[in-house]
Amino acid sequence: xxxxxxxxxxxxxxxxxxxxxxxxxxxxxxxxxxxxxxxxxxxxxxxxxxxxxxxxxxxxxxxxxxxxxxxxxxxxxxxxxxxxxxxxxxxxxxxxxxxxxxxxxxxxxxxxxxxxxxxxxxxxxxxxxxxxxxxxxxxxxxxxxxxxxxxxxxxxxxxxxxxxxxxxxxxxxxxxxxxxxxxxxxxxxxxxxxxxxxxxxxxxxxxxxxxxxxxxxxxxxxxxxxxxxxxxxxxxxxxxxxxxxxxxxxxx
Numbered sequence: 001x002x003x004x005x006x007x008x009x010x011x012x013x014x015x016x017x018x019x020x021x022x023x024x025x026x027x028x029x030x031x032x033x034x035x036x037x038x039x040x041x042x043x044x045x046x047x048x049x050x051x052x053x054x055x056x057x058x059x060x061x062x063x064x065x066x067x068x069x070x071x072x073x074x075x076x077x078x079x080x081x082x083x084x085x086x087x088x089x090x091x092x093x094x095x096x097x098x099x100x101x102x103x104x105x106x107x108x109x110x111x112x113x114x115x116x117x118x119x120x121x122x123x124x125x126x127x128x129x130x131x132x133x134x135x136x137x138x139x140x141x142x143x144x145x146x147x148x149x150x151x152x153x154x155x156x157x158x159x160x161x162x163x164x165x166x167x168x169x170x171x172x173x174x175x176x177x178x179x180x181x182x183x184x185x186x187x188x189x190x191x192x193x194x195x196x197x198x199x200x201x202x203x204x205x206x207x208x209x210x211x212x213x214x215x216x217x218x219x220x221x222x223x224x225x226x227x228x229x230x231x232x233x234x235x236x237x238x239x240x241x242x243x244x245x246x247x248x249x250x251x252x
Contacts, residue, residue: 014047015204019211026064026212029155030071030173030219036212037061037152037180038118041111042245044208048201050108050249054099055196057152058187059205064212065181071220072174080167081178084158087138088145092183095149096190102150109250114151115243137165141179148183149190155180 021043025036037057045053069076099107140161148154155176162172191197197205 015207018043018047018208022060022064022208022211023215026067026215027219027222029064029212030068030216036064037155038115040208041152042115042241042243045108045111045246045249048204050104050111050246051196052201053111054107054150054152055187055191056201056205056208058184058191059197059202060209060212061152062181062184062188063206063209064216065177065184067213067216068173068177068219069181071216072170072177075170076174076178077171081175083134083138084141084175084179085182087141088148088179088183089186091142091145092149092186093190095146095151096187097149097194099150100191100194100196105250108246111151112243112246112248112250114147114154115246116240118243119240133165137161144179145183148180149187 018040022036022040025039029036040060041053041057044056048056102110140158144154144158144161147157158176158179159172162168162175167175188197188202192202
Protein backbone atom coordinates (compact mmCIF):
# COMPACT_ATOMS: atom_id res chain seq x y z
CA UNK A 1 0.00 0.00 0.00
CA UNK A 2 1.35 3.40 -0.95
CA UNK A 3 1.87 5.47 2.25
CA UNK A 4 1.54 8.84 0.48
CA UNK A 5 -1.95 8.35 -0.98
CA UNK A 6 -4.48 6.46 1.14
CA UNK A 7 -8.23 6.96 0.62
CA UNK A 8 -10.69 4.14 1.34
CA UNK A 9 -7.76 1.65 1.39
CA UNK A 10 -6.86 2.63 -2.19
CA UNK A 11 -3.18 3.06 -3.03
CA UNK A 12 -1.69 5.60 -5.40
CA UNK A 13 -1.22 3.23 -8.34
CA UNK A 14 -4.71 1.74 -8.04
CA UNK A 15 -6.18 5.23 -7.98
CA UNK A 16 -4.04 6.34 -10.94
CA UNK A 17 -5.29 3.37 -12.98
CA UNK A 18 -8.95 4.02 -12.16
CA UNK A 19 -8.56 7.79 -12.71
CA UNK A 20 -6.94 7.26 -16.11
CA UNK A 21 -9.69 4.87 -17.22
CA UNK A 22 -12.32 7.30 -15.91
CA UNK A 23 -10.86 10.11 -18.01
CA UNK A 24 -10.69 8.05 -21.20
CA UNK A 25 -14.19 6.63 -20.72
CA UNK A 26 -15.58 10.10 -19.98
CA UNK A 27 -14.48 11.17 -23.46
CA UNK A 28 -16.28 8.17 -24.96
CA UNK A 29 -19.33 8.87 -22.79
CA UNK A 30 -19.30 12.50 -23.86
CA UNK A 31 -19.48 11.38 -27.49
CA UNK A 32 -22.01 8.57 -27.21
CA UNK A 33 -24.04 9.36 -24.08
CA UNK A 34 -22.98 6.12 -22.38
CA UNK A 35 -19.89 4.07 -21.71
CA UNK A 36 -18.13 5.14 -18.52
CA UNK A 37 -20.78 3.66 -16.23
CA UNK A 38 -20.55 0.32 -18.01
CA UNK A 39 -16.78 -0.09 -17.97
CA UNK A 40 -15.53 1.67 -14.83
CA UNK A 41 -17.30 -0.51 -12.19
CA UNK A 42 -15.28 -3.52 -13.37
CA UNK A 43 -12.09 -1.63 -12.45
CA UNK A 44 -13.41 -0.07 -9.24
CA UNK A 45 -14.84 -3.29 -7.77
CA UNK A 46 -11.47 -5.06 -7.27
CA UNK A 47 -10.17 -1.91 -5.54
CA UNK A 48 -13.04 -1.06 -3.14
CA UNK A 49 -15.11 -4.27 -3.17
CA UNK A 50 -18.20 -5.29 -5.13
CA UNK A 51 -20.72 -3.77 -2.71
CA UNK A 52 -19.00 -0.37 -2.66
CA UNK A 53 -18.48 -0.14 -6.42
CA UNK A 54 -21.95 1.17 -7.32
CA UNK A 55 -22.12 3.74 -4.45
CA UNK A 56 -18.69 5.10 -5.45
CA UNK A 57 -19.82 5.18 -9.08
CA UNK A 58 -22.93 7.15 -8.08
CA UNK A 59 -20.70 9.90 -6.66
CA UNK A 60 -18.27 9.84 -9.59
CA UNK A 61 -21.00 9.79 -12.24
CA UNK A 62 -22.65 12.84 -10.69
CA UNK A 63 -19.58 14.84 -11.70
CA UNK A 64 -19.22 13.12 -15.06
CA UNK A 65 -22.82 13.79 -16.06
CA UNK A 66 -22.99 17.29 -14.58
CA UNK A 67 -20.00 18.31 -16.71
CA UNK A 68 -21.83 17.04 -19.82
CA UNK A 69 -24.90 19.07 -18.85
CA UNK A 70 -22.78 22.22 -18.74
CA UNK A 71 -20.93 21.53 -22.00
CA UNK A 72 -24.09 20.69 -24.01
CA UNK A 73 -26.55 22.93 -22.10
CA UNK A 74 -27.68 24.84 -25.22
CA UNK A 75 -29.14 21.63 -26.71
CA UNK A 76 -31.30 20.83 -23.65
CA UNK A 77 -35.10 20.64 -23.88
CA UNK A 78 -36.44 21.32 -20.38
CA UNK A 79 -39.96 19.89 -21.04
CA UNK A 80 -38.47 16.62 -22.28
CA UNK A 81 -36.03 16.42 -19.38
CA UNK A 82 -38.86 17.12 -16.92
CA UNK A 83 -40.97 14.28 -18.36
CA UNK A 84 -38.11 11.81 -18.11
CA UNK A 85 -37.17 12.87 -14.57
CA UNK A 86 -40.77 12.52 -13.37
CA UNK A 87 -40.70 8.89 -14.44
CA UNK A 88 -37.10 7.97 -13.64
CA UNK A 89 -36.58 9.37 -10.13
CA UNK A 90 -39.29 7.42 -8.22
CA UNK A 91 -38.22 4.18 -9.88
CA UNK A 92 -34.54 4.92 -9.18
CA UNK A 93 -35.34 5.23 -5.47
CA UNK A 94 -36.93 1.77 -5.51
CA UNK A 95 -33.96 0.31 -7.40
CA UNK A 96 -31.44 1.85 -5.00
CA UNK A 97 -33.27 0.51 -1.93
CA UNK A 98 -33.38 -2.98 -3.48
CA UNK A 99 -29.60 -2.77 -4.07
CA UNK A 100 -28.93 -2.07 -0.37
CA UNK A 101 -30.54 -5.40 0.55
CA UNK A 102 -28.67 -7.68 -1.84
CA UNK A 103 -25.65 -9.81 -0.73
CA UNK A 104 -22.28 -9.25 -2.50
CA UNK A 105 -22.41 -12.44 -4.59
CA UNK A 106 -25.85 -11.58 -5.95
CA UNK A 107 -24.70 -8.04 -6.76
CA UNK A 108 -21.64 -9.36 -8.62
CA UNK A 109 -23.77 -11.87 -10.51
CA UNK A 110 -26.39 -9.30 -11.50
CA UNK A 111 -23.73 -6.84 -12.67
CA UNK A 112 -21.92 -9.56 -14.62
CA UNK A 113 -25.07 -10.75 -16.41
CA UNK A 114 -26.10 -7.17 -17.13
CA UNK A 115 -22.74 -6.25 -18.65
CA UNK A 116 -22.58 -9.39 -20.80
CA UNK A 117 -26.17 -8.87 -21.99
CA UNK A 118 -25.69 -5.16 -22.67
CA UNK A 119 -23.51 -5.65 -25.76
CA UNK A 120 -25.91 -7.79 -27.83
CA UNK A 121 -28.85 -5.79 -26.45
CA UNK A 122 -27.32 -2.53 -27.65
CA UNK A 123 -26.80 -4.01 -31.10
CA UNK A 124 -30.38 -5.30 -31.28
CA UNK A 125 -31.79 -1.95 -30.21
CA UNK A 126 -29.57 -0.21 -32.73
CA UNK A 127 -31.00 -2.31 -35.56
CA UNK A 128 -34.63 -1.81 -34.52
CA UNK A 129 -35.45 1.43 -36.29
CA UNK A 130 -38.90 1.98 -34.77
CA UNK A 131 -40.34 5.37 -33.79
CA UNK A 132 -40.95 5.95 -30.08
CA UNK A 133 -43.49 8.55 -28.95
CA UNK A 134 -43.59 10.45 -25.65
CA UNK A 135 -45.58 7.72 -23.77
CA UNK A 136 -43.08 5.09 -24.88
CA UNK A 137 -40.17 7.34 -23.94
CA UNK A 138 -41.71 7.85 -20.49
CA UNK A 139 -41.90 4.06 -20.07
CA UNK A 140 -38.24 3.76 -21.09
CA UNK A 141 -37.33 6.41 -18.49
CA UNK A 142 -39.19 4.46 -15.78
CA UNK A 143 -37.34 1.25 -16.68
CA UNK A 144 -34.06 3.14 -16.81
CA UNK A 145 -34.71 4.57 -13.35
CA UNK A 146 -35.44 1.16 -11.83
CA UNK A 147 -32.34 -0.51 -13.27
CA UNK A 148 -29.96 2.40 -12.77
CA UNK A 149 -31.02 2.70 -9.12
CA UNK A 150 -29.10 -0.48 -8.38
CA UNK A 151 -26.64 -0.64 -11.28
CA UNK A 152 -24.27 1.54 -13.23
CA UNK A 153 -24.06 1.95 -16.99
CA UNK A 154 -27.75 1.58 -17.85
CA UNK A 155 -27.49 4.75 -19.93
CA UNK A 156 -27.57 2.63 -23.07
CA UNK A 157 -31.27 1.92 -22.37
CA UNK A 158 -32.11 5.60 -22.14
CA UNK A 159 -29.84 6.48 -25.07
CA UNK A 160 -31.53 3.83 -27.24
CA UNK A 161 -34.95 5.17 -26.28
CA UNK A 162 -33.95 8.73 -27.10
CA UNK A 163 -32.59 7.66 -30.48
CA UNK A 164 -35.84 5.81 -31.19
CA UNK A 165 -37.69 9.04 -30.41
CA UNK A 166 -35.58 10.91 -32.98
CA UNK A 167 -33.23 12.60 -30.51
CA UNK A 168 -29.57 12.50 -31.52
CA UNK A 169 -26.21 14.21 -31.10
CA UNK A 170 -25.77 16.86 -28.46
CA UNK A 171 -29.48 16.79 -27.54
CA UNK A 172 -29.23 13.08 -26.73
CA UNK A 173 -26.06 13.50 -24.66
CA UNK A 174 -27.38 16.42 -22.59
CA UNK A 175 -30.82 14.86 -22.00
CA UNK A 176 -29.23 11.62 -20.83
CA UNK A 177 -26.82 13.62 -18.65
CA UNK A 178 -29.56 15.67 -16.93
CA UNK A 179 -31.55 12.56 -16.03
CA UNK A 180 -28.43 10.64 -14.96
CA UNK A 181 -27.13 13.50 -12.79
CA UNK A 182 -30.42 13.71 -10.90
CA UNK A 183 -30.67 9.93 -10.51
CA UNK A 184 -27.11 9.68 -9.22
CA UNK A 185 -27.72 12.42 -6.63
CA UNK A 186 -30.72 10.43 -5.44
CA UNK A 187 -28.61 7.25 -5.26
CA UNK A 188 -25.94 9.05 -3.23
CA UNK A 189 -28.61 10.09 -0.72
CA UNK A 190 -30.06 6.57 -0.49
CA UNK A 191 -26.69 4.82 -0.22
CA UNK A 192 -25.53 7.35 2.36
CA UNK A 193 -28.67 6.74 4.40
CA UNK A 194 -28.01 3.00 4.35
CA UNK A 195 -24.34 3.51 5.36
CA UNK A 196 -23.00 2.17 2.06
CA UNK A 197 -21.15 5.45 1.49
CA UNK A 198 -18.54 6.29 4.12
CA UNK A 199 -16.69 9.65 4.02
CA UNK A 200 -13.66 7.91 2.49
CA UNK A 201 -15.74 6.36 -0.28
CA UNK A 202 -17.43 9.70 -0.97
CA UNK A 203 -14.01 11.35 -1.25
CA UNK A 204 -12.83 8.60 -3.59
CA UNK A 205 -15.93 9.04 -5.74
CA UNK A 206 -15.39 12.82 -5.85
CA UNK A 207 -11.74 12.39 -6.90
CA UNK A 208 -12.67 9.92 -9.64
CA UNK A 209 -15.52 12.17 -10.73
CA UNK A 210 -13.22 15.18 -11.02
CA UNK A 211 -11.00 13.12 -13.32
CA UNK A 212 -13.95 12.71 -15.69
CA UNK A 213 -14.76 16.43 -15.99
CA UNK A 214 -12.04 17.32 -18.56
CA UNK A 215 -13.25 14.43 -20.71
CA UNK A 216 -16.56 16.17 -21.39
CA UNK A 217 -14.76 19.19 -22.82
CA UNK A 218 -12.47 17.01 -24.94
CA UNK A 219 -15.51 15.09 -26.23
CA UNK A 220 -17.22 18.37 -27.12
CA UNK A 221 -14.26 19.23 -29.34
CA UNK A 222 -14.35 15.81 -30.99
CA UNK A 223 -18.14 15.48 -31.39
CA UNK A 224 -18.23 16.48 -35.06
CA UNK A 225 -14.83 15.06 -36.05
CA UNK A 226 -14.48 11.52 -34.73
CA UNK A 227 -16.40 8.43 -35.98
CA UNK A 228 -17.84 6.41 -33.11
CA UNK A 229 -17.65 2.87 -34.56
CA UNK A 230 -14.07 2.10 -33.51
CA UNK A 231 -14.37 3.26 -29.91
CA UNK A 232 -17.74 1.51 -29.55
CA UNK A 233 -16.10 -1.79 -30.56
CA UNK A 234 -13.30 -1.21 -28.05
CA UNK A 235 -15.86 -0.34 -25.39
CA UNK A 236 -17.78 -3.55 -26.10
CA UNK A 237 -14.61 -5.58 -25.55
CA UNK A 238 -14.01 -3.86 -22.21
CA UNK A 239 -17.64 -4.36 -21.18
CA UNK A 240 -17.53 -8.09 -21.95
CA UNK A 241 -14.28 -8.41 -20.00
CA UNK A 242 -15.82 -6.60 -17.06
CA UNK A 243 -18.91 -8.82 -17.15
CA UNK A 244 -16.78 -11.96 -17.03
CA UNK A 245 -14.82 -10.49 -14.13
CA UNK A 246 -18.00 -9.88 -12.10
CA UNK A 247 -19.31 -13.38 -12.85
CA UNK A 248 -15.99 -14.82 -11.69
CA UNK A 249 -16.34 -12.93 -8.39
CA UNK A 250 -19.93 -14.21 -8.02
CA UNK A 251 -19.09 -17.86 -8.69
CA UNK A 252 -15.73 -18.36 -7.00
